[in-house]
Amino acid sequence: MTFSLDITDSNTRAALASRAAAPQKASLVGLSRAEMAEALVAAGIVPERQARMRVQQLWHWLYVRGVSEFSQMFNISKDLRTALDQHFAIARPEIVEEQISADGTRKWLFRFPARGAGRPVEIETVYIPEEGRGTLCISSQVGCTLTCSFCHTGTQKLVRNLTAEEILAQLLTARDRLGDFPDRDTPAGAIVPADGRKVSNIVMMGMGEPLYNFEAVKQALLIASDGDGLALSKRRITLSTSGVVPEIFRTGEEIGVMLAISLHASNDDLRDLLVPINKKYPLKDLIDACRKYPGLSNARRITFEYVMLKDVNDSLEDAKALVHLLKGIPAKINLIPFNPWPGTNYQCSDWETIEKFADFINNAGYASPIRTPRGRDILAACGQLKSESERLKKSERLALEAMMIAGHGEA
Ligand code: SAH
Ligand code: SF4
Secondary structure (H helix, E strand, O other): OOOEEEOOOHHHHHHHHHOEOOOOOEEOOOOOHHHHHHHHHHOOOOOHHHHHHHHHHHHHHHHHHOOOOHHHOOOOOHHHHHHHHHHEEOOEOEEEEEEEEOOOOEEEEEEEOOOOOOOOEEEEEEEEEEOOEEEEEOOOEEOOOOOOOOOOHHHOOOOEEOOHHHHHHHHHHHHHHOOOOOOOOOOOOOOOOHHHOOOOEEEEOOOOOHHHOHHHHHHHHHHHOOOOOOOOOHHHEEEEEOOOHHHHHHHHHHHOOEEEEEOOOOOHHHHHHHOHHHHOOOHHHHHHHHHOOOOOEOOEOEEEEEEEEOOOOOOHHHHHHHHHHOOOOOEEEEEEEOOOOOOOOOOEOOHHHHHHHHHHHHHOOOEOOEOOOOOHHHOOOOOOOOOHHHOOOHHHHHHHHHHHHHOOOOO
16 A cells, blocks of 8 residues: 655745845856856856856865855855845756655755746656666756657657756755755865765656656766765766657767667567657667667667557567567666556556566566556656646546555555
8 A cells, every 4th residue: 555745834835935046147057168168157246256166166166065055155255245146047957846656766846937938837856766876867848849648748748848947956955855955064165975965866757758858868967977076976867768769879979878768669660660760860860779779788788668558569469579689789778567557558567467577578688677667656656747737626636546546556
């Protein structure tokens, strides 16, 4: 039996909202070093000859110490801190909701201020604690333009791309909430080592297609992996794509993170139905792009994600075709039991079927972990994210609970 705990009572919410960003000022979060220097000089508050040094100081406060107020930057003069505060923002987004699953998974609903003529937007970020590591699942877009038929996010229209700042803010705010930045007593300069961190890994597997927001995703991930700041190893960052073939090579070349492909089918007819972008970039092109992924080796494999849909893609014939398709590619196959959502026509494969499928792939020489569904009770599992005005109505929640009790959700 699962339950969800919503710790966001009105007091907590008001307290969290009071720390939220003032919408109008430009943010320093998400800028490259060069952009930050330019912004400081253009604002007339830092002379050009000091810009490099100031950027270094700010970078450290923002990304090593994780501060979200200029007043906490003790080695910067009070006058400059005031000037910075007048021109720039570094505050976190508003936390509209924080939910904690029975299994420890956390889901946040963040609200970002309006950009230009747009409206404020809300997105979801999920934290999955596991033995020896903690993974943050980050969103790249509000909604998604693609319409994979088994994905809840795909039923929410694209509202807009997230900015680099908003992508990074998910990591910064999650680390705040998890107590994952060094506290005041830690000697200045200390970067928390990867094994001591609550967020040790990140996956671009939240809402949206990251390769349809390439520049912002690239900028955010380069900052997240910057050795003098957040310092996450690129090997601990995975970007998942539904198969935007023209951007795959650039992902390896310009960002250099690990790649995951949402495959889900091993023939074009079925993949056209499940992952419609396949009609534009069919399997042949996708697999070809994978073979050419920069840095690919046995130590740096591509993860192929495969959602287990009952009587759709889960037969031994499918497993055989999958092995054949991936022949020669250093690969790991991640089997994801389908996570149900209200209104879907799909069901999760039976556990026995999933195990047989996994055994077949294993015997063919591929690591094929079955991903344990996490946080289903708070709709935080893969493909269940959806936000904004589209949050679940009460009737939909009840329908979902009924599905869980009927067993589809309790793999
Ligand atoms: N848009 C990107 C990244 C986000 S989706 C992509 O499609 O790769 C993260 C993963 O969850 C993808 O592999 C996606 O296909 C899978 N997924 C989507 N809906 C799901 C569901 N209902 N159950 C299980 N996995 C799902
Ligand atoms: Fe978009 Fe990925 Fe969902 Fe497909 S699976 S609709 S690409 S978020």
